[in-house]
Amino acid sequence: MTTSEVPGFTEVAPVRPGEDLDWVALERYLRDTIPGLVGEFSVLQFPNGSANLTYRVAFGDRQLVVRRPPLGQLAIGSHDMKREHRALSGLWVAYDRAPKPLAYTDDVSIVGAEFLVIEYRSGVVIWGSDTVPPVIRAMPDHGHRIGMSLIDALIDLHLVDIHHTGLINLGKPEGFLERQLRGWRRRWDAVSDVGPDHPLMEGLADRLFERVPVSPPPTVLHNDFKLDNCQFSSESPDRVISVFDWDMATVGDPLVDLGTLLNYLPDPDGQELERVAIPGLESLGLPSRQTIVERYAARTGTDVGSIHWYEAYGIWKTAVIMQQLYARYARGETSDERMGTRADRMDGVAARALDLLGGG
Known part of the structure; x- marks a missing residue:
């Protein structure tokens, strides 16, 4: 059972209004950057966090997580996807609870900001x-x-x-x-x-x-x-x-x-x-x-x-x-x-x- 299967709780949901990205550009970037992505492209959003915009992206049965900073004015030093990628690149082999990073880019022309791609793991997040x-x-x-x-x-x-x-x-x-x-x-x-x-x-x-x-x-x-x-x-x-x-x-x-x-x-x-x-x-x-x-x-x-x-x-x-x-x-x-x-x-x-x- 994942969190999405707990009665009354949703792990992923349709993307909130105003928080859609350029899905065509994102799909193209991911297929070009990460080997082995085949199958139909689809997107759902993780709706329970408070800050960064985080999406579960699927290519057929293969699922990935895409994270980018929130929209609008950002606090200095906050929502640093490059730092997250750097930290995970050093941590995932030494600390098995750290997800493996798969890609990072600061090319803002793709989804409007820098973003990070990491592996998706199935499990439960306990909010209460x-x-x-x-x-x-x-x-x-x-x-x-x-x-x-x-x-x-x-x-x-x-x-x-x-x-x-x-x-x-x-x-x-x-x-x-x-x-x-x-x-x-x-x-x-x-x-x-x-x-x-x-x-x-x-x-x-x-x-x-x-x-x-x-x-x-x-x-x-x-x-x-x-x-x-x-x-x-x-x-x-x-x-x-x-x-x-x-x-x-x-x-x-x-x-x-x-x-x-x-x-x-x-x-x-x-x-x-x-x-x-x-x-x-x-x-x-x-x-x-x-x-x-x-x-x-x-x-x-x-x-x-x-x-x-x-x-x-x-x-x-x-x-x-x-x-x-x-x-x-x-x-x-x-x-x-x-x-x-x-x-x-x-x-x-x-x-x-x-x-x-x-x-x-």
């Missing part, structure tokens, strides 16, 4: 308890097992040897946190004037700059690691088989990935404050965030004493992304109605991050 396949749902402790598989997939990524693989060249570890903070502050400044004011976001940025921790040794970073960027076997909760969306991948402080993951997870063991966790995850039975952190520390030997700072940073970064998505909707650059509500919880999540840092 209602998207867990019945086979997995019937297994004991399936939610806990999903969560432990998720953190193990992140740990295994961070254990990839960045020097042996050459992935050290994907980023600049020295001064990583300060550089990331400055970059995300620029992104916030570019969209902060769209819609209502969010003064807590300014205070949160200042507090993060004031308390930058000392980084552990660098690793490969996914930089947006979360449950719905992972794919599971349709028959087992015990292993992530694919990780998606590598367009922000780099080399730097590994606790950034852990903090980002924590920011997306509910905590069944504690008071539930405002978060960006996907609705429905709180009933999935995931392990607590403390359990996740303890697993990470035990397997990697990393000092996690500053993890609250990293979670607060993950919240701030995700809130900036929420505002970027809202701004795209407000400027009329997407027909996806979900984007119109992306910034509704901005003040609540900013307050949560300030609480993690010791109050506002």
Whole structure:
């Protein structure tokens, strides 16, 4: 069973209005570039993501994934298909959850932007308890097992040897946190004037700059690691088989990935404050965030004493992304109605991050 076969959930759908590409030019490019493509050409869209435009392209029974940046004005350094191709080219042989890249081009005459082509893998993406396949749902402790598989997939990524693989060249570890903070502050400044004011976001940025921790040794970073960027076997909760969306991948402080993951997870063991966790995850039975952190520390030997700072940073970064998505909707650059509500919880999540840092 794939996600598309979970009752009430659609993995792929007809292309949204306004998000069609030049399919004739794309078909011609793919047939000329990737060997062995035969059969009728067809396209469906992955409708559940929030940013990059991602399509499942088929040539007869052969399926591929095509990804390009969203339409309209893009934040500096975001939606970088060239970076994603570079990261996957180095990762897929060392980290089997990374899809194999098949092609990349910056020729914007084909579909209007640079784009990436990667292999398609069949499996399930878990967006909430209602998207867990019945086979997995019937297994004991399936939610806990999903969560432990998720953190193990992140740990295994961070254990990839960045020097042996050459992935050290994907980023600049020295001064990583300060550089990331400055970059995300620029992104916030570019969209902060769209819609209502969010003064807590300014205070949160200042507090993060004031308390930058000392980084552990660098690793490969996914930089947006979360449950719905992972794919599971349709028959087992015990292993992530694919990780998606590598367009922000780099080399730097590994606790950034852990903090980002924590920011997306509910905590069944504690008071539930405002978060960006996907609705429905709180009933999935995931392990607590403390359990996740303890697993990470035990397997990697990393000092996690500053993890609250990293979670607060993950919240701030995700809130900036929420505002970027809202701004795209407000400027009329997407027909996806979900984007119109992306910034509704901005003040609540900013307050949560300030609480993690010791109050506002």
